[in-house]
Amino acid sequence: MTTPWGEVALSRFPEDPRDLLRAWDASDEYLLRHLADQDTSLTGTVVAVGDRWGALATALARHRPVQITDSHLAQEATRANLARAGVEPGTVRLLTTQDPPPDRVDVLLVRVPKSLALLEDQLRRLAPALHAGSVVVGTGMVKEIHTSTLELFERLVGPTRTSLAEKKARLIFSTPDPALERGANPWPLSYALPEGVGPVSGRTVVNHAGVFCADRLDIGTRFFLGHLPAGRGTQRVVDLGCGNGVVGTAVALANPEAEVLFVDESFQAVASAEATYQANGVPGHAEFRVGDGLAGVPSGSVDLVLNNPPFHSHQATTDATAWRMFTGARRALRPGGELWVVGNRHLGYHVKLRRLFGNCQLVSGDRKFVILKAVRRPD
Known part of the structure; x- marks a missing residue:
């Protein structure tokens, strides 16, 4: 430059x-x-x-x-x-x-x-x-x-x-005006989730400013919440790209034995996820980490990764972030571990998952979204 x-x-x-x-x-x-x-x-x-x-x-x-x-x-x-x-x-x-x-x-x-x-x-x-x-x-x-x-x-x-x-x-x-009356900062914002979204129905979500869909539950996440895997017992679960943490919190509420790692590259998002988790008095164990996807997570240490990947980097439309998330998930998962992804149907994530994992299963879908599952096979 x-x-x-x-x-x-x-x-x-x-x-x-x-x-x-x-x-x-x-x-x-x-x-x-x-x-x-x-x-x-x-x-x-x-x-x-x-x-x-x-x-x-x-x-x-x-x-x-x-x-x-x-x-x-x-x-x-x-x-x-x-x-x-x-x-x-x-x-x-x-x-x-x-x-x-x-x-x-x-x-x-x-x-x-x-x-x-x-x-x-x-x-x-x-x-x-x-x-x-x-x-x-x-x-x-x-x-x-x-x-x-x-x-x-x-x-x-x-x-x-x-x-x-x-x-x-x-x-x-x-031009700064020191006498300006600004009122109170409305952020972070809290609201109650609607009914019909599994373990988090009626629960509180906390959003710091800048987090995706901070004033409402986005339809992709809502669809994901209705189809999350359940009854898995003691597991190491990652809410990858956690946003306000509602997906990881839902897993923790449904399965108190799970250890949930909330990861996002946004400091506002991870602060929101931790506040959401604490606001609901969730039992169990949780870790909150700001970082580059699953970098720093030991290989073969995770049972389940849940992911709603972004497809924008500022003003640019790109699948680079999703590809890095999928690659990191494959490395971090144990043999037999699963990556569950929700995304817009037109993004074609199934092609990338099959190329990377050698398999991809459609869990559920509607006119706009699909939920896909890829299993980490032994090398």
């Missing part, structure tokens, strides 16, 4: 030479160019929120910025990109969306996320640290910035305007 201060080499995480997607886009370049053109003072506390692969943190490393991200993969990409650039560890402070933000923010750079709720939560958490002299600049591609985005900046930060578009990217400029 070319910046006003030179070029930086950037990669996504995990690195894959076959991946043609860049680790930055025109909105990152536009923001950095604006900071240089305006000769913005970066001597105070600089905070970059939602920096997807560390492009902003790496380009601005000499100013010792603070990065705040919801993504474990983005954080790991940042570490790798900083190391590649020769930046000493600790120069850039890496925080998650669950960590307390800095007490004072002089320059706030916001990469607009896909989730308006996550943007609201982060602006509410950071607004008290802003002062009248703080510089606040948001950035995103034109298709990512909507009227609701600008209204949120206006309501939580202060008077807001936008730039002209350049290479389909746009900037957002907000």
Whole structure:
């Protein structure tokens, strides 16, 4: 990526030479160019929120910025990109969306996320640290910035305007208003599940901002909950890509002898899963882990993996995440262990599962979704 201060080499995480997607886009370049053109003072506390692969943190490393991200993969990409650039560890402070933000923010750079709720939560958490002299600049591609985005900046930060578009990217400029009345942060959000969803009927779900379908039970998960395997006794079960943890919680409620591992690459998701589990007083044993799928889980140590894989990476549609999840599941499963997957019928996951496992069984399906089972055979 070319910046006003030179070029930086950037990669996504995990690195894959076959991946043609860049680790930055025109909105990152536009923001950095604006900071240089305006000769913005970066001597105070600089905070970059939602920096997807560390492009902003790496380009601005000499100013010792603070990065705040919801993504474990983005954080790991940042570490790798900083190391590649020769930046000493600790120069850039890496925080998650669950960590307390800095007490004072002089320059706030916001990469607009896909989730308006996550943007609201982060602006509410950071607004008290802003002062009248703080510089606040948001950035995103034109298709990512909507009227609701600008209204949120206006309501939580202060008077807001936008730039002209350049290479389909746009900037957002907000002037902090310390006297602004923002009200209480509505996140995390809790609601009771409807009847007819197995062991979790009427149970409480807790969602931190940014978690998929945070205000309702999505139809794919609802379909999955109606067909989960039951009566398995003592098992090591993984809710892979756990989101708010409702699937893993349902397993734990139906089978108190199970040991359930909740895994997601989103810090907000894992916090939601743990809160959901605790809110329902579930007996048994559970572990909550933020990570890259099943990396770090010993091979052959798991009996059952339950998975509703995403098929988007930010604005890109891709099956790369699902493939890595399936591959990790096969490695982690014991011989005879099972991977259960729910997905949109048109995604064709059965082809990948047959290629990887050598088998795939249709458990159930409707007009939109299928539930598939693949069994780990002995090598």
